Structures are given as C-alpha cells and as structure tokens.
Amino acid sequence: MYITVNQAAKKWGLSDRRVRNLCVAGKIPGAYREGRAWKIPSDATKPTDGRYKSKEALIPIIEEKLEILKKRRPLTEGELERLNEEFLVEFTYNSNAIEGNTLTLRETDMVLRGLTIDQKSFKEHMEVIGHKEAFDYVRQLVSENAPISEKIIKDIHYFVLADKKDDRGVFRRVPVRIMGAAHEPVQPYLIIPKMEELLERYKSSEEDIVTKMARFHIEFEGIHPFIDGNGRTGRLLVNLELMKAGFPPIDIKFTDRLKYYQAFDEYYANDDISAMADMFARYINQRLDLYLSILD
Template structure:
C-alpha cells in the first residue's frame, strides 16, 4: 500500500516540496517512482535528516548532477518542446496561484490552449496568457545571452501585467504596503537608484548561483518596484539568470507558498538568506533529478 506525496506531507507536517526532495535523495525507504510521481509506503516513518536543509550541502550535489547531465545524450528537439510545454503550464499555474489567481492547473492548461473558462475572471485568463508570453520572452533572452538590465526587467514586467495597461513596464509612482509583511517597500523616489544599485551589486556578485539568486530575489522583492506583478516578475528573473548560467528553471509550487513567505520573513526579520537559499537549492536539485531520470531511462531503452 502506498500514499501520495501530498498525503505524506499532511501526515508528517512537511511541505510537498520537502517530501519530494526526501524521496529524490533516497531518504524514505521503499519509495517507488512512476514517471513524475512518487509512491510512498503507507507505513513509512518521517525521515530525521537535517543535511538537505542547508543549501551549502546541496551545492556539491547540484554541480555533480550538472556534470553528469553533460555526459548524457541531449534531448531531441521534440523532447525539449514537450518538456517546455509541460513546465510552462505548471510554472504559469503555480506562479499565478501564489499571487491569488483562481485558475486550477487544468484550467490554466485549457486557457493556454485558447479556451475560456466559465465563471472565472477575465483577469485570471489574461494573467495566464501574459505569464506564458513573459516566460517565452525569457527563453528568447537566454538564447541571445542578453545582459540583465532595468529595461529587460521592465520588458518582462510589461508582458506579465497584461491586465493593467497603464502600469505595464513602469516603476510605481505611489507608496505601497504589503499586508502582513515586516518589510516596507521602497518609496517611489528611491526605486530607480535602488534598482541601479541592485543590478550593479548583482553584476559584481561572485557567490554560487543559489546564493546569488537568493540575494537578488530577496532584494528585488524588497524594493517592490512595480505597482503589481512583482512576485511573478521576480521569479521569472530568477529563471532567466539560472538558464543563462546553464541550469534548468525552477517552479516554486503553490503548495509551498508558506515556506516561500517564511523565507522573506526570515530575511526581513533576521537578515537571513538561509531559507531562500534552501528553497532554491531544493528545487534546483529536484529539477536536475527529473532530467537525470528522464535521460537515463531514455538511454537504457536504446
């Protein structure tokens, strides 16, 4: 008898992401993988493991997996297209859902295929289409090797905020507050100099990719440069830079949103990067496991 990742997460008081990571690292005996799903024995015990929680403990694994990927047969164009389509749908659903979009994963897929969902706001439809176009633009930027600039950030935001034409791609001109957050976003007159400083510091940053992107993401969201769409734009920027550096994009799940919020709280209340680093490292490690599993199975079948 088996239970799902979600059932195990609810039983053990963990996030879905954490359970998937433990499965991929072999920390839960008897776990079986079928495609992209994990089946966990119903009598499995909650793992007592702290090593994976530290981003630094995963960095070596991530680099080892990147090196292993380089030795395997590359995906065909058809395989890449299929994986990109699946990722784009799930990524669009999760990133929008974190910000309050009401479309389900299935409904997001349908909207991206040109269908209209009854009784769902037009705004939700436009957000799904806008996010897909923004991610496709990010992929084009990666192919071109474009440097991250304020204009690139504004261009991505312009596509994300498809339902607010007057606010697309422009820094906000009014103060804002984030309800329930300890951080107070920058005053409008400080946004431009803070963004220039952020990009300058990012360019000079010599940290590993996980730490570098955690620092950038936390700082970007703290500035909160736009009136709306900051979270979606910020997560797209993380993937832009990950992909430019040769890593796969990551998809922060809606089910892990509380862990994501806690990472911001830890940064603003304690100045700690650790929780965001852990989150990014776990997701990146899991994505690499997915690629390795797919390519290893494909090679074995040949």
C-alpha cells in the first residue's frame, strides 16, 4: 500500500516540499518515483533527522519500543488479524518481486484472495500461494516457540517452492552461481556441514538480535542450500526468529533491493556486517512504530 506526498505531509505534519525533498534524498525507505509523483509506503515512518540512524544508535530505541509493545500485549484477535493481513500482502509481494516475480502489489492481493490474473504465469501464482502458506507455518512455529533447525528450514522451503515439487525441502545436489554476486555458494557436498556450523554459531551467538539476524541471513544465503527459493526462505527465517523474540516481522522492500544486494557484497568483500545490520535495524524500528501507532 502506498500514499502520496500530500498524504504523507498531512500524516507527519510536514510541508509537501519537505516530504518531496526527503524522498529525493532517499530518507524514506521504500519510496519511489512514478512519473512525476512519489509513491510512499503507507507504513513508512516520519524521518526523525537528516540521516539514517545506524544500528548502534537504534538498538536502545528498538529495545525501549519493544518493552512498550510487550506491555500492551496480548493483542486482540481483531488487532492481530489486521496487522497480519496487511503485512502478508506486502511481504509476499516484496519478497517475491526481489526474486523476479512480476505480479504487482494489487495483483498479489488478488491472488491471495483466490483470484487468477490473466497473462501471468502459473509459477508466479504458485509463488504467492506458497509464500502465504510458508508465512502461516512460520506463525505456527512462533506460537510454539520452536527452535530453529535443519528440519524447520527444509519445511519452510517446502512451502515456498510450491511450483517445483521435486526440489521442495531438498538441499541442492548441483553447484550454483549467483549472478553478479561477490560470493560463490559452497559446493553441494559442503552444504550439510556448513548448515550445521551456521546453526551452531547462531544458537551460541551473544550478539544483539539485529547483528545476529543480519549475520545469519547473509551466511545462510551464502551457503545457498537450495536450488531455488533461498532468498524467500531466508527472509522468512529472519521473521521467524524476530517474532519469537517478540518483534514484529519485517518486510524488505523491492525498491530497496539494490541496497540489500550491496549489503551482501559488503560482507563478503570487506567482512562488514554493518550495511545489513543497519538495514534490519531501520526496518525493525519502522515496524515497531507502526504497531505502536495502531495500538494508540
């Protein structure tokens, strides 16, 4: 869902010109230009200053907001339904679009409601349905506080890859390359030991939740354990762990995909986790603001 510059200006108490300048400067994540008009994500929050905050600056703010949110829980069934329904549409759209799905946000919503879109492939329809079922499964795992494991990762992937029955929930058996990436995924015979190492490191990590999740996500994608569906599965795993820790799920926007790709390259080229951690921190902060504003 997107709003106009004028709507954002009224929402945040700013002038149209100020909001437009913030869009031009890249200070509103997910905002993009369509012709002469700007499209701004409806869940975007008012920028608090002229710069993006780093993960280090946002961690105490995030922790404070999480404590406020915990005090307002449990949410009612209606509140949960509203939050999850709107999030699911945008999360499914963005996560699939990052991987090349051409369904628009509106078309994604229509498919989730059981409709068929003319001139769109069966594969793209199944990607929407599979992602929805995977997120439903993640929510179930959160309610059970299930510890992350190889089986859970394979189960999530099974739902994600709804259009490729022979590859669902199965580690790949052939080498792959990620076009344009600075890192080459491991050879098939190393996938199982590397996944075991990744899970062990994750479980024993004492890093803050943001850095911990950023590192896990990058290294999972670096292993690239499946023939397809790694990105969608990886982003669902991030939300599984965030939600178990009490945070709202996050939705990496299609319009932020270049920054997202660059964050992977920064890690593998320069051993620098900050780009991905900063991105995760900003998204978590925005989602917390949205949840708290709705509850207010």
